[in-house]
Amino acid sequence: MNIKLLDKIMNKGQFIRPILNYVVHYLESDRSDKNKSIVNYINVLKLKWDVKYDEALEIINEEIKGLKKGGLYYLFLDQKIHILNRIKQKEGVKKVFDELKDNFDNIPVYVRGLVVETLKNIHELYYEPDENMEKIRYWSENYEQNPVDKGFILLSRARGKKNEERYEEAVCLNVEAFKVLKTIPHPSGMVQALNNISWWLKDTNKEKALTFTFPLGFYLGYYFDDDNFKVFNSIDTIFQVQKDNNDPLVYESVFIFSKCLSQLNKAEGESIKNTFKDIINQLKYFVFNLDNNQHRSTPKLRAFIRKEIGKEKIPIDSMNVSERTLKEFLSAKTKYIQPSTLRNILEALEFEITTSTPICIIKELKKKDIDKKFEINLEKFKNLPKERQVSEFFTSYLVHHYKEEINLKKIIKEIQDDSLIEQRCDYYKKELINSIFERNPKIDFNSLLTNVQEPKIYTNKNITFNEHPFYLGRKDVVKKFMKDLNKKNLKEFIENYVSLDTRQKKTIEKFMMNYGRYYDLRDIPKEITPKVPKEIDPFVKKYTLRRKPSAISFYVFEGKEREEFIKIIDNF
Template sequence: MQNKNQAIFEILSTYGSFAKPFLNLMLLETKHDGWYHLFKSLEYSWKNKRNKSLMEIEKGLQHKKPKTLEYLLLAKKLSYLFYMKEYEISKELYTYLKENFKYIPKKSRKIVSSILINIENIMNWNENTRIWSKEYELDPSTEVFITLGKARKKIKEKDYKKAWEYFKKSYELSKTIPHRIGLINSLNDWSWYLKDFDLEKSRKLSKKLMYYMGYYFENNENHFGLFDTFFEINKENIESLYSYAPIVNHYWEKLPEKGKRNSKENYKSMFNILRKFIMSEKSTYENTEELRDYLKNYITNLSETSKKVNISRKSLSAILNGKVKEIKGDTLKKIILGLNIVPDINSPEAIINEYGKIYMEKSFRESIEKLEKMSFEERKKIFVNSYIACVYKPKMNLIQLKNLEFYDDFYIKWFIIEMVKGNEFLNSRKNLVNHFFEKMKRSKYEEFLTKYFELNKKERQIMDEFIRNYSRYDIKWNIRIELPEFLRSFTEKFSLKKMPVSLAYWYYEKGSDRRKLLNILNKF
């Protein structure tokens, strides 16, 4: 058990909160000894409850323990104290670990040295001395955040060329591990600081940020600031705003009203702009002063405009002078098309909504043209992948997809666009779904879909999450976790791999959530 504890703690140290399923498992399997308290401290740390993390470390140090565990506990104590800005106590513990480094067992040296190196890099407490071998300095997870710290330092020094090099290195290192926090932090900072120097490259990086956000995270309301970064970089790219607005709205609704981080009050100004790009079926609009002033900027000659937009001069005049109290959406569409109006974030909501409908109809026609060139099986595959990936799911069936005959339904049209064109966030989630099904036999695939569409809405949401997590956790872990016997039948029936099934099950920290998942899997 000692070796297993050590191996899993190394995984947790390497992958961070991405490896949460291992932690959930160990908190159930580990006895209430020093290892248990070490694991429990990580759980609190990932929830930013460092006082409780520190309390668990103190409890762990009170137990009888091997030297390997003792030094791991002391190293984590140093880490928590340091990030709580208890620098005086931190330096004493730092000095103790440095002076006793040669006594630290080899099994724990790598992790202890990583913490020491990270702190030393920030504080320069022992700038001229290295008492560990080079191999410890090259621990990838540590190097990611050291490099990211160097990039941020170079930004403050206005050495931007060097900063871009460090951001790139941090990003590339994060991909090789993979370390999801390293990935999003590197891309978030890099794209944010680059936007004033190279907007085109900054946009490309921000799209990669959205890809990895969708790929690695379920609870994206906890990382809402990444949407803010994307918005600031892409606020002049209205197609991106239309594409992402419904997704951002989905997670916005999950935010608390107030709070220091990730609350509605913190992102209110951003969302007040972005929400205008959430298209609605609205067909008439109040003729506000804002709307009239906006149109006057484009309509300087009533007679010429009348000919361009095919609206009488009298009607245009009535709109501009406010005699008309409401404007029909079709009227605004004529004006937008006739005058080649392209809105921006400061345009009236009526203009943004009607331009969005024009954009949607064009994108829908293009999407249908692509679907017409596909076989029904190809259509079915991308439909299923998209349905499981998307945050909003319309009421549509496979007969409609086969015949490409849809009701004139606003939400179905938007789903078809997301299905065919998508965006970086959605496409990463589609890739996860595709990976889950790619080795499944066709007969089992059909059976799976039949069972899936018999589930209710809540059950499908849980199953969607399980499918995505299966693919996220299908990487080489260099350790084996036993598949629970109650998952064996489902795993073998659908030709799935044992390890990612286990980890997708242990993803849930609450036993009640795992039982809900198990009840759904048993229906298959």
């Protein structure tokens, strides 16, 4: 196989992993001995993405011993310097940097774009601003016309401006990098640019940092599965920024983080817990469910209510709560308080919401917000054609972590029987129906850059809980699958889905999500564009799915997971 074909898609980063899986499948079924080094290079990329650095370095060191100094040799070196930098082996980084720099003129032209991007980034991290800069500037200017090289060079320049504490310039460069990388697309680079902005600004301009958490959350949900490290890294950034701004979405961010964490195995979970200790320690203070159970009467809650009543000098008879009930609650004679009682007390007060507000108060305010929206949205939902109701609810169900609390089969039956009424809807069901009518606002980066963001103060009277951008991104993805799904077979598809166990459902969901993510993927050479394998061809035809995104989504699966997917769809 010609390595130049691979080079044409490497600019998409981790996003082209399923293409590489297809290439490996093709090469190993052809002549595995002849293609061994190319397969090993692909394996190195995957090991790096999976944070298995020792295994990757072992393969690299073995390969470069026997390779001539051609394109593949320098591609291995390029990965070596990336990994050495990740594990902070400074001397090793500088040694490889010097080899790449000194031999740059001998590196094949088709590889230079990747190498110059690496050299520029490493230079920013390890060298003084003027040291060896002239030649690197020359390389940068020559390769900036390539979108991915230009994008990452812009990210590198942004880091340089940040190091000089020129934050506004750094933000502009990150936005420019994002726009360039979006044309490819290069999801990892896109999210990195947005994450940089929010993280770098959180201590200098927290309001502007907050505005950039919306596109960050959206593209995070759009492009990445729950178990991807970038999800945890960026949700942590979003959490820190939202917390500093007392933003109501902070609670949903922590909930998403906790749900993603719960899906990892023990070793993966421990790694995340050790990396993101702050948000891990905050989970119990920010995560709540949407049940209607009574609240524990804690000292913190009683002190808060007592303080607010005293501050406003509210007469008890204006609270829609009996004097006896209130006194027994405030004196700790009762161990619990009913949600309706707490809500009545809150209605009589007005106070600022901060992240130190008792969590049960936040819970009741969110439930109130859900009720207010649901009063309008239930009628809108019931006015949709039944097929549309089923399709829209299923879409909303798929993108939310609340689905674990939903009996999908029962709700579909209620829709079909016209028996879906407000009294049968708990808060999880209400939230998913409300979500159907949440619209994704257009992201105008020019406005984000130029608008002056004023600090926003939330009170129990004006607080609203918008749809989290992470879910909006997911919804955009799933809708592409649902649009193509043969509506005649929609009912059968959902029935088959409902019959699966939890693990099997997640496998189908993964296929659906990635179908949408790769829906518009372009610029893949025909020779390495995945074809629909015979094992899933009947499934693709039956449900009238597009062949290219179906094939690519199939090759997202690896090893036993791919075999499992084939077994699952046999029942569809």
